[in-house]
Amino acid sequence: MSRVVVIGAGPMGLAAAHRAVNLGHEVDLVEADSVPGGMAAHFDFGGLSIERFYHFVCKSDAPTFALMDELGIGDRMRWKATSMGYYMKGKVHPWGDPISLLTFPHLSPIAKLRTGLQMFFTTKRRDFASIEALTARRWLEGGSGKEVYDKMWKRLMELKFYELSDDISASWIATRVKRIGNSRRSIFQEELGFIDGGSQTLVDALVSDFAAKGGRLHLSSPAEKVETAEGRVTGVTAGGLFFPADAVISTVPTPLISKLVPDMPSDWLQKYNAIRNIGVVCLLFKLKKSVTKNFWVNIVDPEIEIPGIIEFSNLRPVKDTIVYVPYYMPTTQPKWGWADQQFIDEAFGYIRRINPAIEPGDLMEATVGRLRHAQPVCQPNFREKLPPIETAISGLLIADTCFYYPEDRGVAESIRYGRLMAETVNPR
Numbered sequence: 001m002s003r004v005v006v007i008g009a010g011p012m013g014l015a016a017a018h019r020a021v022n023l024g025h026e027v028d029l030v031e032a033d034s035v036p037g038g039m040a041a042h043f044d045f046g047g048l049s050i051e052r053f054y055h056f057v058c059k060s061d062a063p064t065f066a067l068m069d070e071l072g073i074g075d076r077m078r079w080k081a082t083s084m085g086y087y088m089k090g091k092v093h094p095w096g097d098p099i100s101l102l103t104f105p106h107l108s109p110i111a112k113l114r115t116g117l118q119m120f121f122t123t124k125r126r127d128f129a130s131i132e133a134l135t136a137r138r139w140l141e142g143g144s145g146k147e148v149y150d151k152m153w154k155r156l157m158e159l160k161f162y163e164l165s166d167d168i169s170a171s172w173i174a175t176r177v178k179r180i181g182n183s184r185r186s187i188f189q190e191e192l193g194f195i196d197g198g199s200q201t202l203v204d205a206l207v208s209d210f211a212a213k214g215g216r217l218h219l220s221s222p223a224e225k226v227e228t229a230e231g232r233v234t235g236v237t238a239g240g241l242f243f244p245a246d247a248v249i250s251t252v253p254t255p256l257i258s259k260l261v262p263d264m265p266s267d268w269l270q271k272y273n274a275i276r277n278i279g280v281v282c283l284l285f286k287l288k289k290s291v292t293k294n295f296w297v298n299i300v301d302p303e304i305e306i307p308g309i310i311e312f313s314n315l316r317p318v319k320d321t322i323v324y325v326p327y328y329m330p331t332t333q334p335k336w337g338w339a340d341q342q343f344i345d346e347a348f349g350y351i352r353r354i355n356p357a358i359e360p361g362d363l364m365e366a367t368v369g370r371l372r373h374a375q376p377v378c379q380p381n382f383r384e385k386l387p388p389i390e391t392a393i394s395g396l397l398i399a400d401t402c403f404y405y406p407e408d409r410g411v412a413e414s415i416r417y418g419r420l421m422a423e424t425v426n427p428r
């Protein structure tokens with residue numbers, strides 16, 4: 001069988017390496033970080049092992065469930081009734097079910113009807129090819145109406161994508177609406193999942209099964225160059241060592257490809273370089289009091305510069321209140337250069353505005369995680385912009401989280417793609 005080098009030990013790289021070793025290949029998995037898991041990795045937050053970036057599971061995440069079953073940890077999935085709120089005009093309003101929509105005070109009756117219909121039919125649609133050429137804005141204005149876009153969506157989009165917010169694909173947004181809209185116990189009750197012990201449970205199980213089957217994981221080993229000769233891969237230089245390979249699977253963000261694979265033909269490199277990503281500065285608070293009863297609260301308020309907060313302890317039960325505050329933005333934004341403490345002070349001020357009963361003494365701990373390539377920016381007709389995963393260099397496969405467009409980045413889809421890439425490797 002082949003010698004395979006997988007680059008990146010996030011969910012996609014772990015799934016690829018695990019599948020490749022199961023198929024009988026000899027596998028080296030190289031990871032730049034000192035821990036495996038990528039965006040789903042845990043860290044120690046004052047004695048609590050938790051994801052640096054919040055992670056929930058939806059009912060449609062079938063590749064995750066299948067892999068957990070295969071690893072013998074299928075019984076570690078947990079489901080919880082959750083809710084969403086919308087903070088608008090100084091108050092948190094319930095959102096996300098028919099009754100909340102009917103009683104929402106800031107939309108006209110016709111806007112409510114159109115929103116309800118658009119969201120309902122989106123959860124039932126099989127595919128979104130017919131809206132592929134539309135922007136999210138045009139699709140939402142056409143379905144729910146301009147009033148709804150302006151009041152409910154515009155600020156959320158602007159606070160995530162900034163200058164790019166008017167060029168986001170409708171199918172990408174619709175796929176997100178469908179994934180979350182279908183994660184329900186009934187039409188009246190949202191239900192989200194988490195893995196007992198967090199994403200680390202899955203990462204640990206993958207790493208240990210991979211190692212037990214002879215796979216080699218090399219942490220703190222950033223891949224520096226994919227080596228080639230006569231148009232095919234010969235190996236990877238990582239952490240100063242050379243790993244020979246008949247096939248290489250890269251799962252790192254595509255903006256890194258031109259440095260990693262300088263031998264790639266320039267028309268291919270142009271395609272990778274054209275894929276934009278935004279970054280995230282993700283804050284994590286440990287508090288003595290709950291902020292709201294909701295898992296997520298969307299925020300539309302001209303004086304609050306975040307699109308929402310995620311009260312994670314309303315999903316996964318942990319001792320204290322755990323709240324994530326993600327600041328997504330293009331890394332060209334001046335705010336990207338803010339110091340951690342500036343973000344913490346601003347976000348804690350917003351939390352106190354949402355729930356004025358929270359006092360300065362209720363803040364137990366806060367930390368900040370940053371990621372430069374956190375979210376690919378998918379424009380209309382994005383699929384046409386994607387190069388194939390089998391590249392111009394024989395034996396080299398490349399994908400990252402935007403390759404499963406129109407699905408948004410997610411653990412389940414990264415697992416599906418990682419396995420698919422491993423299955424594409426030809427035996428020597």
Ligand SMILES: Cc1cc2nc3c(=O)[nH]c(=O)nc-3n(C[C@H](O)[C@H](O)[C@H](O)COP(=O)(O)OP(=O)(O)OC[C@H]3O[C@@H](n4cnc5c(N)ncnc54)[C@H](O)[C@@H]3O)c2cc1C
Binds near residue numbers: 009
């Ligand atoms: C704030 C936030 C919230 C999220 N919430 C959810 C959620 O609720 N549910 C969900 O399913 N998904 C969620 N996701 C997305 C999910 O984490 C990703 O889709 C998934 O982790 C992607 O896995 P991946 O392996 O494709 O990429 P990554 O996790 O990015 O893995 C890539 C790996 O490559 C490594 N790497 C980079 N350069 C090199 C190099 N030169 N050499 C070697 N290694 C390298 C990186 O260190 C990383 O480990 C969230 C992400 C973020 C940022």
